[in-house]
Amino acid sequence: MSNETNTRLQAKFNEGVTEVKALIKHPMETGQTKDLETGKLIPAHFIEEIRCEYNDEVVMSAQWGVGISANPYLAFQFEGGKIGDKVKLTWKDNQGQTETTVTEIIPK
Amino acid sequence: MRSPLKKHKWLVVILNLIIPTWGIATEISVTIPLDLDQPTYSVPWKRYSQWAQNDWSNYSHLRQEIARPVSFIQHVETPIKGNPDKGKKLIADRKKGNCAACHLLPAEKLPGNVGINISTIGTWQRTDEYLFNYIYDPRIYNPSTIMPPWGAHEVLTKAEIQDIVAYFKTLTQPVEFTDPLENPDKRPIPVEDRNNLDEMENPAMFAVKLGEKLYNQPGSMGKSCHDCHDNPQQTFVTWAVRMPKVEPRLNKVIGVEEFVTRHARATTGAEYLAQTEENLALAIYLRYLANGQVISIDKNDDNTRIALRRGEKLMDRKIGQLNLACNDCHHTSANKWLRGQYLGDFVGMLDHFPTYRTSRTEIWDIRKRFQWCNVSVRANELPPDAPEYGDLELYLTAANNGRTLSVPGIRH
Numbered sequence: 001m002s003n004e005t006n007t008r009l010q011a012k013f014n015e016g017v018t019e020v021k022a023l024i025k026h027p028m029e030t031g032q033t034k035d036l037e038t039g040k041l042i043p044a045h046f047i048e049e050i051r052c053e054y055n056d057e058v059v060m061s062a063q064w065g066v067g068i069s070a071n072p073y074l075a076f077q078f079e080g081g082k083i084g085d086k087v088k089l090t091w092k093d094n095q096g097q098t099e100t101t102v103t104e105i106i107p108k
Numbered sequence: 109m110r111s112p113l114k115k116h117k118w119l120v121v122i123l124n125l126i127i128p129t130w131g132i133a134t135e136i137s138v139t140i141p142l143d144l145d146q147p148t149y150s151v152p153w154k155r156y157s158q159w160a161q162n163d164w165s166n167y168s169h170l171r172q173e174i175a176r177p178v179s180f181i182q183h184v185e186t187p188i189k190g191n192p193d194k195g196k197k198l199i200a201d202r203k204k205g206n207c208a209a210c211h212l213l214p215a216e217k218l219p220g221n222v223g224i225n226i227s228t229i230g231t232w233q234r235t236d237e238y239l240f241n242y243i244y245d246p247r248i249y250n251p252s253t254i255m256p257p258w259g260a261h262e263v264l265t266k267a268e269i270q271d272i273v274a275y276f277k278t279l280t281q282p283v284e285f286t287d288p289l290e291n292p293d294k295r296p297i298p299v300e301d302r303n304n305l306d307e308m309e310n311p312a313m314f315a316v317k318l319g320e321k322l323y324n325q326p327g328s329m330g331k332s333c334h335d336c337h338d339n340p341q342q343t344f345v346t347w348a349v350r351m352p353k354v355e356p357r358l359n360k361v362i363g364v365e366e367f368v369t370r371h372a373r374a375t376t377g378a379e380y381l382a383q384t385e386e387n388l389a390l391a392i393y394l395r396y397l398a399n400g401q402v403i404s405i406d407k408n409d410d411n412t413r414i415a416l417r418r419g420e421k422l423m424d425r426k427i428g429q430l431n432l433a434c435n436d437c438h439h440t441s442a443n444k445w446l447r448g449q450y451l452g453d454f455v456g457m458l459d460h461f462p463t464y465r466t467s468r469t470e471i472w473d474i475r476k477r478f479q480w481c482n483v484s485v486r487a488n489e490l491p492p493d494a495p496e497y498g499d500l501e502l503y504l505t506a507a508n509n510g511r512t513l514s515v516p517g518i519r520h
Contacts, residue, residue, distance in 0.1 A: 008307055008314070023307070025314050027469070037157035070469035071311040 007101040011087040014108035018081030020052060020060070022074045022089055022101075030066040050074070050091040054081060081105050134406040135354045136362070143373035144357050148366050148382040153491040156383075158468075159483060167261070168427045169487040170496040179245040179260045186236040188270045188277075195275025198268055205243075205264060205272055209447040210255075212292065214283050218448040221292035222441040223255065230279040239273045254436040261429045292445040304460060304514045305399070312392065312464035312471050312516035315385075319393025322386055327376030336375065340397055348398035349513050352501050354411040361415050361498030365391045365462075365473050369493075382492040388462050388471050395462075395515035403459060403513060405506040412502070419503025422496055428487030434500070458501075458508040460517025467520050474501055
């Protein structure tokens with residue numbers, strides 16, 4: 001089940017379409033921001049890859065960069081899905097941190 | 109039916125004079141275990157690394173007044189020989205005059221309306237000496253002004269003020285707005301329509317989950333919050349709307365955040381320093397349990413009233429290089445524009461803290477918001493558990509009595 005630590009995932013089914021929404025807690029540091037105390041740049045730290053699977057089939061995948069905001073929000077729809085089935089969202093950032101969240105599709 | 113107490117109000121007053129009332133009910137009880145020895149932050153206090161590190165110790169702050177009397181009239185050679193082109197740059201420079209932040213001036217994007225419209229100041233028949241000294245230290249002419257003393261507080265040099273005066277003397281045409289959004293008197297008031305408690309919208313909702321987890325997590329003494337307070341939904345249903353409170357052992361007002369740090373140290377052994385993710389998460393969780401309740405600071409005891417009076421005074425304390433008091437912006441100039449920023453009234457500001465700030469991508473509690481205000485007027489901030497902030501928090505929360513708590517907030 002969804003562990004809800006850094007990712008909040010929701011999937012709702014309506015009229016043959018599943019709408020997936022996600023909010024991810026992540027700093028998305030660009031590597032361009034200065035630490036005003038030390039004067040040094042804060043190292044880049046951002047999500048590089050994000051992928052959503054339904055029944056072991058990838059329904060959405062994206063490559064992200066530093067242009068994405070901190071704590072990003074993501075929403076998309078895919079055709080199909082079934083109430084009670086699982087949707088899996090996985091992201092990986094440039095520092096090797098990765099997280100997988102699973103949620104059950106619920107009716108809209 | 110009229111209560112007999114109301115009918116014989118005079119009798120109550122006389123009885124009160126003879127038998128003093130001991131109003132301690134609204135204070136934090138001395139039986140509640142709290143760590144009373146250590147500050148709630150790591151000593152010495154250090155400003156956040158993402159904030160400008162300037163030291164403003166030459167100017168007053170909320171704890172200490174640094175005497176800087178109103179200036180005498182400065183002699184200036186007239187007619188003033190400044191450079192109007194340089195002056196035009198200075199009035200828009202945020203590090204310098206920044207006149208357009210408050211005043212309506214031509215050719216400036218999104219001018220403010222905290223100050224008067226000075227777009228035709230060149231036709232006002234003011235002497236050069238008057239214009240120069242009004243910018244140097246406006247308190248010479250208007251003791252109740254909120255305008256900063258630009259020269260006396262060393263923001264502008266005398267040469268720069270002469271440039272600005274030279275530019276002002278060229279201003280004769282009133283500003284006409286083609287776009288109503290540019291006009292500060294017509295600009296629509298910003299309304300926050302995001303839902304605080306929408307888990308998909310407010311990233312601070314992650315803190316509620318973390319707070320709940322920490323609540324059930326044992327500290328170094330082997331106990332968790334839950335071991336003593338096993339029904340938080342019931343126990344804390346109104347707790348947070350009565351905070352902050354006077355803490356007689358510490359002789360100051362403490363808020364939810366400081367209470368969490370001190371109470372956890374004394375009971376579970378967990379260390380939740382101010383402004384850490386854990387401290388904010390627990391403070392948010394404890395307020396979350398009281399969401400929907402109205403803020404109800406009880407003002408009926410002597411110590412609370414004393415603290416409220418101190419808070420009221422602090423609201424008028426002029427601080428920083430910009431010499432501004434809380435009330436200057438959030439009362440006198442409330443509901444006006446500081447360039448593109450809308451200055452809110454302090455009623456309505458306290459019901460959603462700690463809040464997620466989209467512009468900073470961080471959760472801020474009210475103490476950090478105070479610190480930000482201090483640094484913005486170029487005054488040194490105090491540590492988060494400062495008694496002065498306690499008095500201010502109490503005063504502002506009491507001013508918000510009757511408003512519904514909705515934590516965590518989400519704001520710009």
